[in-house]
Amino acid sequence: MATRARRSTAGKPRQILTILLLLIVAVYAGIAGTAAWGSPKGQWTPLLGLDLEGGRQITLQPIVGKGEQVNAGQVEQAVNIIRNRVNGNGVSEAEVSTLNKKLIQVSLPGNPSEQTLKSLAQSSELSFRPVISSQQVAAPTPQGATPTPSGSASPSSSPTSGSASKSPASKSPASKSPASKSPASKSPASKSPASKSTSGANDILPQAFRADTQKPTSPSSKASSPAGSSSSATPKPSPAPAPDRQLPGAQPQPANGSDDAWAKFPVDSIWIQNGLAQSGDTYQDLFQAFPCTQAQAPKGKPAVEWREIAARAPHSQPDVGCGDGYKYLMGPVEVEGKHLTDAGYGNQTNQQGVATNQVEVTLSLDSTGAKEFADVTKRLTPYGEGNPKNQFAITVDGKVVSAPGSRSVITDGKASITGNFTESSAKTLANQLKFGALPFSFKELTSNQVSPEVGTDQLQKGILAGLAGLLLVVLYSLLQYRALGFVTVASLIVAGVLSYGLVTLLGFTSGFRLTMAGVTGLIVSIGITADSFIVYFERVRDEVRSGRPLRAAVQTGWGRARRTIIVSDAVNFLAAAVLYVLSEDNVKAFAFTLGLSTLVDIAVVMMFTHPVLTLLSQTKFFGSGHKWSGFDPDRLGAAGVTYAGRGRVTIADRKAAAGSTAAEGGQA
């Protein structure tokens, strides 16, 4: 019986230790893997939080009008928008997160410029631009539905992306001469150059005629529209109208926002300054070059950068954007997002006011917006379904969220978008419209600039404190547990190695960053980890005191200690989990390290400390209870009990022993 037990206990601990070793090797192999092949490259040290690495952390609070409430959805949307902006600014490793569901926290490494900071807090922009041409770049998502015949009384438009698979429209004969085109657009001058052109009834020319009237090229066509159209049409502070400056006199002047002439226009200086276009490139070139996905992006110019510039393109200029698998060349902004008062979705009602199965997204515009919208739809509707020019793109921060075709003139400012919407896709679009244009800007609630030197200093001192604490714990356990203390030390080292590896690996996989609070959490966990060893050792000692030989004491002691260790660690983990889920920011980081070290603690006690102690109990030094082993039965008072049980020790002897210890106690 005894030999069988011995064999099983000798085999198992070695297996467990091997598993642990493999686990550690796996973690570090993972780190090595991320460092070698990861993209972006992983590193051998944990990612550091802002407070250690240095950088700027700002907390933004939405500014809302009196009586208005900011809901979680809006904040979530704002986070996405700000994240896009930060990434667009080329700041790598920036973090944007919500704080208490109401605030937004942005962490930027280094010392970002005031301009960068300002740009983050600005409200977002939604705008309506007429589509000039479109190009399919990928399979459209279900939302990009096929147009449905309009049977409804309500002025409706439908996404025509399904039909828009034409080649770039500028090559199509659809263009008209600016003169013949009398756009209905009466939008304020600030909106688009088209607004300056004469307006009137939107007489749409027959297709045949359109085919004849080629793109405007002659100088006369320029004359037909006011010569200063581009400059007067760009009241925005864009310094000088790019077209005139770059190719004076050679440019046709577009008559309205849908004019193909825009395609021939030289791109705005913003594209050139950011290295996305060359001087002399036209919007057609830009349209061709513009990447919708990272895969299409040329090297060194991430797709998001293009989008960011597209978002900042002047209102008076054409723009390029992507959405729903299509790439759009769009005319100048004709309706600004601020005129959008509401967006919703629901089942469309027919003329009798009965709800149909058709899901629609509705938008409401204020009076100015309604008027502008009426003008645009008046111009776009006659193009007819299937023509990209029929589409009116809605852009948010450079992204086309929807490009519905215009089916009828909408004069009341209440538009409806129909298509193959599902309930959820309609909701998504409605939310994008509603929150896409952030109805609020932000103010800086906190702004925290940590100098890298201060951070490094903090980290160094923190590590110093950790080492000092570790040393003290080691000394104390050696004093208390003699040779057994070395098991504690070894276990702590294993725990440290495991924690370091996991924190580093998590930095790569989940972007986990070690903050000062996290470092403190790890230092504090030294004590908590050591605690479970103490619970275990004390239990084993209890068993030794009860007269068991060490080998048996380790097993029975473990059986009892394990339960205690698991439940206490469960409680600790619960605390960490609750903190992690319910808190934000620094507390979250702290809770994370605390939870992590609790799991590491369980793993180390189960897979290292116990197997090692099992093996040690089989050695002569520990098994026979050497004086320095920490399991000396005499020192633990076990011998007395054991021998008394066999009747070899008299009560007189016990009395003498008790007297001597009492005296010793008195001296101490």
Next chain:
Amino acid sequence: MASFAQFGNDLFTGRRQINFIGRRRTWYLLTGILLIIAAVGIFGRGLNFSLEFEGGSHISVANIQNTKNFDSRAHNAVKSAVGSADNLQVTKAGATTVTIESKKLGKGTSADTDKVAEALAKEFHVKQSSVSTDFIGPSWGSSVTHKAIQALIVFLLLLALLLSVYFRTWTMAAAALVALVHDLFFTVGIYALTGIEISPATMIGFLTILGYSIYDTVVVFDKVRENTDEAIRDGNRTYAQAANYAVNQTLVRSINTSVVALLPITAIMVVGIVFLGPGTLLDLAVALFFGIAVGTYSSIFIATPLLTSLRHREANIKELDRRALAYQTSQASVLARTGTREQHTPGESSSGVIEPERAKAAKAAAATKVRHREIHPLAKRDDND
């Protein structure tokens, strides 16, 4: 140290016992007084919240070569940057770092704080990168506090559930929770009385105390359960005695674990005070230091005594106490006959533990007595025949 190990041995075997449970009224009274003092501190003096809760600016300038006249120089720099230098607190942290705190710098905007930072860098001849600024809007702290309280309540509810399931009795969960709330209240009370500043890091510390304090209590309760289960089975100890024995048996562990937990924290505190000054590290460490110390106290002096008080009136516990007392009375009479009265140890009454030697003697005496009775007079006569 040998004496400490011996002390542990004696506590374990029952040769030496401290009567924690029996004197529980004393601990209740003591705790009550301490809590009243803490309450006076919290509600009377109030808590000293840091800048993060009130709003303001905090600037620290590191790596200063020459910190001479740092106070007036800082004042001048601030004044030149934003016009006024009122309500300014300038302190030196460590040898080369100066921190400036103000409820309102200039117009109280983050831009003004940055301006001051620039001026300070110039004044103290350090690089701009050596200056850390911290601007906090006034509503910041309330949202942090709100969140922390929410986390606290959820944690307590989940904990109550977990402990009730694990220990299979609500009384243990209730006693553990009372001890926990005590720890938190008392620790916050210490902050109120000493006037130590409460920062967000301190709040994290408070929340961590929860996990730690309950850890301690769970370890003690685990032993209490083991001992009381045994007592209920054997009927040789009252509930209070079994619980007291458990507290004594885990006392060495409690002391060891607390010391081991406090050692790294003390290291952090020393490093924090000497080198870093107030900050995440120090604030957390101070909160944990008080919390763990208080938590150790409560797991010994509050949790288990309270548990005993709670279970006192339960029918099966009353029954156990009656059985145990009867057993002990009979045993005492047996022991008296063996003539070992003078070896009476404190453990006997408080924990119901009898030294192994005496137990042996008692058993032998009882056996003789029984054997004596068993032999029938007639059988004896037959023997004689």
